[in-house]
Amino acid sequence: MIATRTALGLAALSLGLPLLAACGEDEPTLVIYNAQHEQLLEEIAPAFEEETGIKVELRNGKDLELSNQLVQEGDASDADVFLTENSPAMSQVEQAGLFEELPAEILDVIPATYRPTSGLWTGFVARSTVLVYNTDLVETSELPDSILDLADPEWAGRISFSPTGADFQAIVAAVLELEGEEATRAWLEGIKENGTVYDGNNVVLEAVDSGESEVGIVYHYYWERDRVEGGDVSDNSQQYYFSDQDAGAFLSVSGAGILKSSDMNDEAEEFLEFLVGEQGQQILADSYALEYPLNPAVPLEQGVKPFAELDPPQVNVSDLDSEAVVDLMTEVGFL
Amino acid sequence: MAGGASPLLLLVGLAVAVLALVPLGYVVTTTAELGRQEAVDFLWRPRIGELLWNTVRLLVAGVVASTVLGVAGAWVVERTDVPARGWWHAVLCAPLAVPAFVNGYGWVSTTHAVQSFPGAVMVVTLSYYPLVYLPTVAALRRLDPAVEEVATSLGRSGWSVFTRVTLPAISPAVLGGALLVGLHLLAEYGALQLLNYPTLTTAILQQYATVFNGPEATLLALVLVTFCLLLLGLELLVRGRRRRARVGSGSSGVPVRVALGRYRPLVLAALTAVALWALAVPLYALTRWLVRGTSASLDVGELAATAGTTLWLALLGGLTATAVAVPVVWLAVRHRGLLTTAIERSVYTASAMPGIVIALALVTVSIRVVPTLYQTVLVLLLGYTILFLPRAVVSVRSTFELVPPGLEEVARNLGCSGPAVARRVTLPLVLPGLAAATALVSLAVATELTATLLLAPLGTNTLATQFWSDASSIQYGAAAPYALALIVLSVPSTWILGSLSLRTTR
Numbered sequence: 001m002i003a004t005r006t007a008l009g010l011a012a013l014s015l016g017l018p019l020l021a022a023c024g025e026d027e028p029t030l031v032i033y034n035a036q037h038e039q040l041l042e043e044i045a046p047a048f049e050e051e052t053g054i055k056v057e058l059r060n061g062k063d064l065e066l067s068n069q070l071v072q073e074g075d076a077s078d079a080d081v082f083l084t085e086n087s088p089a090m091s092q093v094e095q096a097g098l099f100e101e102l103p104a105e106i107l108d109v110i111p112a113t114y115r116p117t118s119g120l121w122t123g124f125v126a127r128s129t130v131l132v133y134n135t136d137l138v139e140t141s142e143l144p145d146s147i148l149d150l151a152d153p154e155w156a157g158r159i160s161f162s163p164t165g166a167d168f169q170a171i172v173a174a175v176l177e178l179e180g181e182e183a184t185r186a187w188l189e190g191i192k193e194n195g196t197v198y199d200g201n202n203v204v205l206e207a208v209d210s211g212e213s214e215v216g217i218v219y220h221y222y223w224e225r226d227r228v229e230g231g232d233v234s235d236n237s238q239q240y241y242f243s244d245q246d247a248g249a250f251l252s253v254s255g256a257g258i259l260k261s262s263d264m265n266d267e268a269e270e271f272l273e274f275l276v277g278e279q280g281q282q283i284l285a286d287s288y289a290l291e292y293p294l295n296p297a298v299p300l301e302q303g304v305k306p307f308a309e310l311d312p313p314q315v316n317v318s319d320l321d322s323e324a325v326v327d328l329m330t331e332v333g334f335l
Numbered sequence: 336m337a338g339g340a341s342p343l344l345l346l347v348g349l350a351v352a353v354l355a356l357v358p359l360g361y362v363v364t365t366t367a368e369l370g371r372q373e374a375v376d377f378l379w380r381p382r383i384g385e386l387l388w389n390t391v392r393l394l395v396a397g398v399v400a401s402t403v404l405g406v407a408g409a410w411v412v413e414r415t416d417v418p419a420r421g422w423w424h425a426v427l428c429a430p431l432a433v434p435a436f437v438n439g440y441g442w443v444s445t446t447h448a449v450q451s452f453p454g455a456v457m458v459v460t461l462s463y464y465p466l467v468y469l470p471t472v473a474a475l476r477r478l479d480p481a482v483e484e485v486a487t488s489l490g491r492s493g494w495s496v497f498t499r500v501t502l503p504a505i506s507p508a509v510l511g512g513a514l515l516v517g518l519h520l521l522a523e524y525g526a527l528q529l530l531n532y533p534t535l536t537t538a539i540l541q542q543y544a545t546v547f548n549g550p551e552a553t554l555l556a557l558v559l560v561t562f563c564l565l566l567l568g569l570e571l572l573v574r575g576r577r578r579r580a581r582v583g584s585g586s587s588g589v590p591v592r593v594a595l596g597r598y599r600p601l602v603l604a605a606l607t608a609v610a611l612w613a614l615a616v617p618l619y620a621l622t623r624w625l626v627r628g629t630s631a632s633l634d635v636g637e638l639a640a641t642a643g644t645t646l647w648l649a650l651l652g653g654l655t656a657t658a659v660a661v662p663v664v665w666l667a668v669r670h671r672g673l674l675t676t677a678i679e680r681s682v683y684t685a686s687a688m689p690g691i692v693i694a695l696a697l698v699t700v701s702i703r704v705v706p707t708l709y710q711t712v713l714v715l716l717l718g719y720t721i722l723f724l725p726r727a728v729v730s731v732r733s734t735f736e737l738v739p740p741g742l743e744e745v746a747r748n749l750g751c752s753g754p755a756v757a758r759r760v761t762l763p764l765v766l767p768g769l770a771a772a773t774a775l776v777s778l779a780v781a782t783e784l785t786a787t788l789l790l791a792p793l794g795t796n797t798l799a800t801q802f803w804s805d806a807s808s809i810q811y812g813a814a815a816p817y818a819l820a821l822i823v824l825s826v827p828s829t830w831i832l833g834s835l836s837l838r839t840t841r
Binding site: 038060061062064065068069072073076078164165166169197198199200203207210212229230232326330333334335 | 377380381382447450528529531533537538541542543544545546551627698699702706709710788789804811812
């Protein structure tokens with residue numbers, strides 16, 4: 001009887017496997033480990049497939065989840081291309097020596113500020129740090145000059161953020177790079193004391209909009225997207241851009257790179273060329289993503305604050321150290 | 336030691352145990368890589384204390400609330416004259432079709448009040464009490480009311496009959512359910528993350544999202560596993576060595592139903608409240624997102640493809656786990672001994688591991704040991720099997736326990752061959768249990784999120800991962816159809832479970 005059941009199980013297995021595996025076996029496909037928003041890539045990938053005839057498959061995850069997975073997989077990885085939301089995950093894979101050097105045709109398109117000097121990967125879109133504030137609870141005159149001021153006692157019980165996400169950790173990396181370890185630790189301790197911790201920037205946005213929290217540290221596109229969607233969690237709030245190259249005006253770069261383990265290097269290069277080229281960047285600019293394209297020829301419109309009006313601090317993307325950030329945040333008790 | 340089980344069967348059982356212990360082995364080995372001082376430094380922090388306190392109080396309150404609600408509901412449906420009992424039974428089972436994270440999503444998008452300890456207890460209780468309710472209803476159904484009648488005729492009051500006679504008789508079912516609830520709470524991620532209630536498990540996931548399978552996350556997992564083992568030990572202690580089998584397949588009498596009398600409106604109000612809280616709130620919130628989000632422009636083809644994949648994975652996962660559960664249960668029930676109990680218990684340990692720990696254990700092991708298996712459906716199914724084997728075992732076991740071994744011995748003595756005994760005697764008796772196990776596991780697979788995210792081969796999206804991806808990038812409207820599909824997909828197996836629990840033994 002047991003044998004029968006096992007046989008039944010195996011039969012079911014062998015029946016099911018080919019069906020499930022049928023998705024990707026027929027022709028070589030470009031495998032992208034994608035930590036960027038899926039919706040964004042779901043617009044780019046079909047356009048690229050149509051343009052080049054190269055099939056693309058997305059493996060979606062979060063920045064550090066996928067970067068760590070790449071490090072774990074090493075040479076055995078299926079991945080051809082890696083895309084992130086923030087640069088620290090790119091740096092991690094870069095430091096593990098897994099990236100193939102990019103050709104000049106790709107690198108030259110993007111201004112040098114938005115890619116590492118190593119030339120092992122490049123930025124392709126960027127997002128600005130903002131402070132979302134509830135318009136019923138906060139006067140514009142109260143808004144702080146610097147993101148560091150949020151650690152002051154006057155903000156006790158009023159702020160929220162998502163410390164476990166790669167987004168916030170990139171902001172901490174920028175603060176660390178700009179202000180040094182002591183100041184960053186003190187700042188983290190201050191905002192931990194003052195703030196409510198949520199998991200996810202959308203949750204922060206919602207908490208601010210509903211008045212659970214007065215202000216929240218997020219990236220600009222969360223609020224913008226929700227406005228486009230109908231304003232469910234943004235109609236009681238506005239966003240405030242820090243200026244004067246404050247750490248709070250930090251512009252986080254989403255990176256793209258090609259893995260050494262890839263057996264489709266040419267196709268991967270074609271994909272990156274498309275991604276940073278005008279056609280790809282225009283798709284990004286017109287998309288729901290609302291992130292800033294980094295190809296200077298393509299502006300982001302759709303009512304978002306123009307790229308030229310941002311005043312971000314000068315941060316070398318290669319210097320953002322995720323390991324030091326994690327250590328600090330563990331010490332302070334966020335992790 | 337194993338009561339005369341065939342070596343082959345033992346070997347199969349041991350193989351299953353080894354498979355189930357892979358995640359634990361991974362956790363222990365990775366933890367061992369960390370120096371003792373480092374481990375102490377990491378664990379001896381205020382943050383860990385906060386996580387422990389959150390986990391323990393949620394565990395205790397959630398299990399108690401689920402047990403009270405589940406047993407009370409089962410008693411009302413089975414032992415009182417409440418009107419429309421069939422309808423209330425369906426209503427009380429139905430929350431099983433709403434995944435905990437969808438329930439949490441519905442509540443959070445309705446009120447912020449649930450982002451608190453009482454809120455977390457409420458939401459997890461509403462999601463998980465059916466795990467106590469279902470086995471309790473089944474046990475009450477199967478319990479010969481003659482026992483209760485005798486107690487009543489000897490002068491016991493209704494309450495006294497319940498606590499002194501009924502409750503001890505159904506206690507294995509209740510305890511089994513409570514154990515499941517406890518294990519679910521320890522491993523729950525989606526709902527608690529939405530409720531912003533940090534526990535050991537959500538912290539492990541955050542660690543993984545930040546530093547992957549670093550030793551810190553496995554340290555947390557080790558603490559979590561310790562909790563699970565304590566829980567298992569507790570259940571083992573309470574359940575003891577009782578054996579439950581009703582000899583004779585004669586029909587049991589019709590139970591005398593307690594007249595609710597003037598309490599009837601109160602009971603009906605309570606049942607209605609459960610229905611509203613557990614079902615109406617999440618469903619209303621979902622409908623609201625469906626209607627309101629402009630991103631709800633739905634890609635039907637993608638939804639259908641995702642639903643198809645989910646269906647297949649659910650079915651395969653259910654069949655695999657049930658097939659694997661049978662030898663384990665057979666050994667544990669029929670060849671009770673240290674070794675076989677150890678095999679059964681080792682299967683349970685996996686259930687306290689969050690899906691992501693199992694997933695990463697399998698990712699690591701498959702990359703290091705059998706790289707060809709990595710990124711295949713087989714590894715995903717292996718993950719599902721480890722993850723949901725405990726559920727299959729509990730379900731299969733509850734029926735196997737009700738088959739008196741004497742029946743098989745009689746059949747054999749009457750000249751029936753071994754296979755014929757299995758086919759003509761055992762199988763008809765345990766088939767409902769096997770079906771229930773398959774349904775339970777399929778239901779769980781269809782709504783599994785974390786392990787699927789990591790183990791699903793390239794391009795394989797399930798309804799749960801699609802829902803999560805949309806919801807976490809604030810496309811609430813786009814997420815709603817997937818959540819709805821998840822619920823629709825879970826209805827059949829919930830229905831099967833609900834009706835199986837009402838079936839009396841022949």
